[in-house]
Amino acid sequence: MTTVADVMDALERRFPLDLAESWDVNGLSVGHPDAPVTRILFAVDPVLAVVEEAIEEGCDMIVTHHPLMLRGVTTVHAGTAKGAVVHRLIENGIALYNAHTNADAAGSGVADALAVALGVTGGIPLVPLPGDAEQGTGRIGRLDAPMTLAEFAGRASQALPETMHGVRVAGDLTGDVRTVAVVGGAGDSFLDAAAAAGADVYVTADLRHHPASEARESAMLRDGRPYLVDVAHYASEWTWLTAAAEYVGDAAGIDTIVSTLTTDPWNARF
Numbered sequence: 001m002t003t004v005a006d007v008m009d010a011l012e013r014r015f016p017l018d019l020a021e022s023w024d025v026n027g028l029s030v031g032h033p034d035a036p037v038t039r040i041l042f043a044v045d046p047v048l049a050v051v052e053e054a055i056e057e058g059c060d061m062i063v064t065h066h067p068l069m070l071r072g073v074t075t076v077h078a079g080t081a082k083g084a085v086v087h088r089l090i091e092n093g094i095a096l097y098n099a100h101t102n103a104d105a106a107g108s109g110v111a112d113a114l115a116v117a118l119g120v121t122g123g124i125p126l127v128p129l130p131g132d133a134e135q136g137t138g139r140i141g142r143l144d145a146p147m148t149l150a151e152f153a154g155r156a157s158q159a160l161p162e163t164m165h166g167v168r169v170a171g172d173l174t175g176d177v178r179t180v181a182v183v184g185g186a187g188d189s190f191l192d193a194a195a196a197a198g199a200d201v202y203v204t205a206d207l208r209h210h211p212a213s214e215a216r217e218s219a220m221l222r223d224g225r226p227y228l229v230d231v232a233h234y235a236s237e238w239t240w241l242t243a244a245a246e247y248v249g250d251a252a253g254i255d256t257i258v259s260t261l262t263t264d265p266w267n268a269r270f
Ligand SMILES: [Zn+2]
Pocket: 066, 184, 185, 186, 233, 237
């Protein structure tokens, strides 16, 4: 019999908790460590629709990237959004676990999955952890062959789940790209690192006006690189789900599935 604790052990071998940022929250947030697990749902966000999906799919555990309760919580009253999630989980005997910045920093984590999905090989951390060349923030590696920025953006659009955000591009669409840097989730703060590492294109999410504009102005003083590819936050982290689900399925000998819901908050654009 596989228990919640067995699944936690498997996850924490791959995504060690000590890799997490100090402000972050990771691990089990709802459930009994000794409860049996037969089927796990992997999703980016621990939102109510994902819990309903887990109930419909007969799952007894959910593993998400984002934490349910990152900041201080004073109530789990069922009339609040997070309280409703906690109640639905407990009512249905479903455990909730998350691996956030520890999965970002891990060698086989979120950034690696994004890089692989985009056809980037030989990836190493964009910003390695001190004394650890294999783990750290982001990935930088190379495409098998150069392609234009437009072709690369098309590849990103194909490889990632469809969102209203789509794939936004800044730079010369006909320019060749080969060295690719990626950071899953909000990657504003690694724009300089991508440029310093010699990336031809930097793929991330949540790029705001001022950091993006300043990065483009600086790039134009050189040859225009790195170009920027900005995707939906959810989409940039979604590729990790399949990799993590396969790993846990093998490591814990258990049935795992990936959520089919889009949890990007935007549902229209005009
Ligand atoms: Zn994120």
